Amino acid sequence: MTTYTVESTHKTVRSGILDPKAPPAATIESGDEVDYPNTWTNWQNEMKFGMSFAERARLREQYPGCPFQLVGPVEVAGARPGDVIECRLVRLRLADWGCNVFPTGAGALPHDFDEPYTHYFRFDETRTRADYVHGISFTLAPFLGIVAVEPAGDDPVSALPAGAHGGNLSLRELTVGSSLFLPVARPGGRIWVGDVHALQGDGLVDQTAIKSTAEELRMRYDLHRGSALTRPLAETDTHWIGFGFADNLDDALIDCVRGMISWFSVAAGVGAAEAYALCSISASFRVTQYADQRGAPYVGLDGPPKGVHGMLPKEIFPAELRARVDRWLRPGS
Helix, strand or coil, X not given: CCEEECCCCCCCEEECEECXXXXXXXXXCCCCEEECCCCCCHHHHCCCCCCCHHHHHHHHHHCCCCCCEEEEEEEECCCCECEEEEEEEEEEEXXXXXXXXXXXXXXXXXXXXXXXXXXXXXXXXXXXXXXXXXXXEEECCCEEEEEEECCCCCCCEECCCEECCEEECCCCCCCCCCXXXXXXXXXXXXXXXXXXXXXXXXXXCCCCCEECCEEXXXXXXXXXXXXXXXXXXXXXXXXXXXXXXXXXXXXXXXXXHHHHHHHHHHHHCCCHHHHHHHHHHCCEEEEEXXXXXXXXXXXXXXXXCEEEEEEEEHHHCCHHHXXXXXXXXXXXX
């Protein structure tokens, strides 16, 4: 196993897009790890602690595509369509600050507030806690809001939507030790990462939660050849997690349930009806994100779909069935 370093520079960072014309920041072998030190804040690293909403609004006008800064791409040697890349978060140490900001006209309550809101947080020395107002204090649970492989095609793709390529998933469960499995659509996979969250609730209702950056970020990428997986799937120590995307939550839930039945019935060797019943008996379906929608400041762009994720607990299954699912997710391992 080799560890590579990809610095955030104007050569390796793209503002709000997955760029198929960008040269590889690193080409690695399956099982290698990549360090991304000192990732950038929004808008080409120009967002600073204490910046007013008006100052942020000027940056938004300067970079109209999308606020997120993505670093990459990392190519995995030999990856090709029909394979899956497992993206595992190995380490994430936050910078010493973060912020929650929402404009008017966006989020789950676009018409309820007359003024935009901005609050900056200073984290403690361990980067594990943050204080809010009225004595409220949070334990931080950092993760990457965006992990993506490039979709097929020759044109840049906005980082705002989520989909089969991963992208702006904003799944709070993707903390250190978790894995995200992404189907490869282009040779090498071409992986981009960004949008560090210090803490987020399910739903992301006001649009930002606590945004931050990483002083230290390490990812491991494993190539699984000939996988049958056709959509993103996350795994933690305790759950398998599927995704659903649509323009409304009803359809996102339906997409998520159908996706869970599709992959789990094959992976576990159970009937589709049994898998459907299992989803109702034991899985928990939650709103991943609602807020970043087509009423947001980035008008004229396709915003991310509403997201629902389904959490299937591993503890209910016997060891042999868990092992079978693991072999299906990691063929040849």
